[in-house]
Amino acid sequence: MFAVTTLIAVSFSIGSFRIEEAERPFLYSVLLWIILTFSALSGLARSFVKEEEAGTIDVLKLSARPQAVFLGKLLFNLTLLGALELMIVPSFILLMSYQISFPGFFIAVIISGGLGLGAGTTIIAAMIARASTRGALFSALSLPLLLPLMITCIKGCERAAIGISSAGWPEVKIAVAYFVIMITMSLLLFPLVWEE
């Protein structure tokens, strides 16, 4: 809902013709990733909080290996994020008349960025689940952790839109590396977060 509301608000207030053509690739990339990141943060933050509030977290702790719980939550979050991207990205392109010169590279940035975003928000969601000031803590932890990924993905989408040679696809490589590092670190750290 947040994603749809933001997308409509952005497309109505900015539209496709209010921005200079030369500035569009960069500004559209920024807007797209702001919508995607904040939609992900608003939805995925609740993946562990829901277990905590429902009182099911202890039964899960008594039943499943911590890594299995983390991977299950990650899979759910990635599926949700994938559905969100499938809905938001085409609508954004359509509503904003977003011209993309390298569609393959653009799709790769969206997918790899989504993977990194999902991995980052899942471990942060686990960390804040038991805190009393969840909202503030989630923002404070997300900012430094997700900022490098956001900057990389914005740059990648801008390059895909402008059509600068994408030889090597560095932004995709960085986002995939971020995803791998996040997963590895999370699998090592999650058992500590999961315990009291």
Next chain:
Amino acid sequence: MFTLNVSGIGKHYGETLLFRDISFQLNRGDVLAVAGWNGSGKSTLLRIIAGLVRPSAGQVGMFFNSEPIPKESRRRFVGMVAPALSLYDELTGLENMEFFCRVRGTACNRNDCLDIIDRVGLTEHATKMCRDYSSGMKQRLKLAQALLHKPPLLLLDEPGCNLDSKGIEVVQEIVSEQRQSGMSVIASNEKREADYADRVINLSE
């Protein structure tokens, strides 16, 4: 043969001391009751044994054929029922059992789940959503969940909570059958539940 060895367990929250220096050993067939005033730490002691809470002092040892069981493997040996534990309201009773079978990696099928549901007297309600269960039915389902993987150690925190007379008989049967295959620790202030036990630890003393 599974044994539980609790030695020198203590717990405090900040400056508030709940209990200290609790030690006991349980072998197959043993039933221990933990009694005490409200807030004396009965539930906390059970949560410490289950591995859900870290003790401030002492340690909980679990052994299988005298070999220590590593902490990460202990969940296979423990079944727990407690007022604070909830099952998934958006699933049916049967779906809850099947879900916990799968997450535990237990080799149990639908019939095993139905058997355990039957054992706690919920057969007629197995396909009802848990959100539609009464508090007594939820308590019975919690008992079923705790027994699903046939754990040698059963931790029962207020097991008779919300149960009718038939439900209380089910608890009695479960504790009695557990003597054949393992041991139980019951936290309760009900004299009836303390009577199931061979030993009583009073945390208020």
